[in-house]
Amino acid sequence: MVVLKQDRSIIENMRLFLFIFLLSWQTLSSQSAVRYIVFKTTIISPNPELNYQNLVPNKRVLVLDQNQIYERDYYLDLPSASFMLLDGKEKKEYITYMGNKLALKSELEFPNQNLIYIEKDSHRIAGQLCDKALILHDNDTLSIYYTDALGSSYCPVASVEGLALEYSQYFEGIGKVKFEAIEIMEKLPDRSILPQTASYQLIDKEEYVREQEKILKAHEQQRQQISNEMIGKKAKKFILTTIDGNKYNSVKLEGKVIVLNFWFVNCGPCRREIPVLNQLVAHYTNREDVLFFGLALDPSHELPAFLEKTPFHYQIAGDALYICDKFKVSNYPTNIVIDKKGTITSYLIGYTPDILEKLQKAIEAAL
Numbered sequence: 001m002v003v004l005k006q007d008r009s010i011i012e013n014m015r016l017f018l019f020i021f022l023l024s025w026q027t028l029s030s031q032s033a034v035r036y037i038v039f040k041t042t043i044i045s046p047n048p049e050l051n052y053q054n055l056v057p058n059k060r061v062l063v064l065d066q067n068q069i070y071e072r073d074y075y076l077d078l079p080s081a082s083f084m085l086l087d088g089k090e091k092k093e094y095i096t097y098m099g100n101k102l103a104l105k106s107e108l109e110f111p112n113q114n115l116i117y118i119e120k121d122s123h124r125i126a127g128q129l130c131d132k133a134l135i136l137h138d139n140d141t142l143s144i145y146y147t148d149a150l151g152s153s154y155c156p157v158a159s160v161e162g163l164a165l166e167y168s169q170y171f172e173g174i175g176k177v178k179f180e181a182i183e184i185m186e187k188l189p190d191r192s193i194l195p196q197t198a199s200y201q202l203i204d205k206e207e208y209v210r211e212q213e214k215i216l217k218a219h220e221q222q223r224q225q226i227s228n229e230m231i232g233k234k235a236k237k238f239i240l241t242t243i244d245g246n247k248y249n250s251v252k253l254e255g256k257v258i259v260l261n262f263w264f265v266n267c268g269p270c271r272r273e274i275p276v277l278n279q280l281v282a283h284y285t286n287r288e289d290v291l292f293f294g295l296a297l298d299p300s301h302e303l304p305a306f307l308e309k310t311p312f313h314y315q316i317a318g319d320a321l322y323i324c325d326k327f328k329v330s331n332y333p334t335n336i337v338i339d340k341k342g343t344i345t346s347y348l349i350g351y352t353p354d355i356l357e358k359l360q361k362a363i364e365a366a367l
Contacts, residue, residue, distance in 0.1 A: 035150060036185040036193070037062040037126070037165075044168070044176040056171060060179055063194060064152045064163075070194060076310075078268040083195060086154060095202070100215060103200040104208045115158065116141075125165035126181040133160055140176070142168045150184075226328060227347040235338045236326040240293065240317040243300050243307075248293070248315075250342075257290045257366045258338040259359065261314060262329045264297040265306050269351035270333040274312050276356045281313040283360065289340070290363060295320035297332075335359055339366035 039060040057073035057080070072083040081099030096104045115133045122132035123145055130145035135158050144155060148162035155164035165181040188194065203211065235258075238250045250258070261277060263270035277292075284290045292314040296303060300318030307316065327336060327344075335355065337346035346362035348355065 034066075034186075034188060035062075035064040036183075036188050037064070037181050038183040039179040040182050042178040042180065043174065044178060055174055056177055061193070062154075063188065064150065065194065069152060069154050075268055076271045078266070078271065080268075085197070095197075097195065097197060097200055100211075101200050102208065102211060103197065103202045105202055105204060115160070126184045128165060128181075128184065130165055131162065133158070137170065142176075223331070223349040227349065230328060230336075230344050230347045233344050235336075235342050235344050238323050238326055240295070240320070240323065241300075242293075242315045242317045243303050244315075246315065248291075253291065254342055255289070255340050257340060257363055259290065259292045259314075259363065260323075260327070260336040260338070261292070261294045262297075262320070262324055262327070262334040262336075263294060263332055265302070267332045271310065273333055273351045273355055274310060277359075278311065278313045280356060280359055280363075284363070287367075289367070291315070293317065295323050297321055297324070337362040337366055 039062070041057055041059060043056060057075050058077065059074045061070075061072050061074065063070040067087065069086040070083065071086070073080045082096055084094055084096050086094040094106060096106070098104070115135055117132075117134040119132040121129050123130055125145050125147075128147045128149060130147045133144045133146065135142050135144065137157075142157065143166070144158060144160060144164050145166040146155060146160045146162035146164045150163045152163045153161060155167060157164075157167050157169055166179065168176050168178045171177055235250065239248070241247050259280075265271075277294075281292050284292075294312055294314035294316045296316065296318045297320060298306075298318050303316060303318050324330075327334075331349045333351055335346070335348040336344060337359065339345045345366050346359070348358055348362075352358070
């Protein structure tokens with residue numbers, strides 16, 4: 001077939017137009033696609049005496065959705081109460097949404113870190129070819145691996161022209177923690193991962209501080225009131241059967257110190273304190289006059305699967321709502337110590353970093 005010069009020109013122009021159209025469509029598609037990125041965390045210099053499950057997330061999730069970037073940390077694979085939405089288009093502000101339905105709007109301020117070195121196409125992270133940048137942090141040099149192929153720019157530790165897929169952050173009292181992307185998906189595993197934010201109240205920093213002080217004060221007053229009401233009272237009688245089939249009647253336990261922990265599987269703070277409570281059991285392993293019971297709201301038959309992955313060395317019983325009612329437990333976790341005469345001597349609501357010391361002190365006083 002003979003093609004005239006003019007026809008060739010038309011064909012070449014059509015090919016060029018088609019190529020530019022496809023390239024533009026791919027670029028727009030890559031930029032507008034929802035992507036789900038999972039980061040794993042690694043503590044660079046772990047301290048064996050610290051329980052990092054309470055202090056450092058085990059993973060971080062980013063969702064790239066058009067012009068927004070959604071970030072949330074997970075502790076023991078459970079999502080934290082707060083999450084962040086970043087305006088990925090203007091890159092001027094972000095909003096932190098909190099469990100109390102408040103949304104704190106802030107100016108986007110990256111740390112003033114100078115890039116001291118950039119190496120192009122340095123390394124692959126989660127299948128993406130990344131550039132490498134170095135920044136100085138005090139006396140340390142931190143590496144950042146980032147790519148511009150995902151249509152978004154974000155890095156929590158420095159300003160780079162792309163999306164950071166590996167970086168390190170310093171946590172107070174812990175040191176350096178590395179975040180590394182291990183999986184990038186082109187769609188969400190579950191659409192409900194993206195939060196519904198319409199019901200949140202948008203406030204500024206000053207309002208947030210005032211609101212937090214008010215909320216904390218109200219919570220503390222409520223907890224203290226319940227604790228004061230319960231301490232000094234005779235513990236109500238209860239009967240329980242552990243998941244191992246052991247039966248206990250509190251009437252027959254007089255003369256022993258009883259330690260009760262009220263919890264449930266999907267309670268993040270409850271799960272965080274389990275390793276600490278195991279230390280408490282180990283401390284009194286030779287004392288037959290101290291008994292530990294973990295009373296879960298969950299059905300008994302659902303607990304073994306969880307306990308296989310997360311050992312809990314208390315005597316565990318499920319379906320314990322009726323015992324919760326006897327002890328006026330409505331916040332979790334709650335830890336109660338009953339002395340040898342059957343009197344409640346300690347009533348601790350919520351997880352605190354010093355829960356081990358508080359419980360040990362209460363047990364010693366009850367012995």
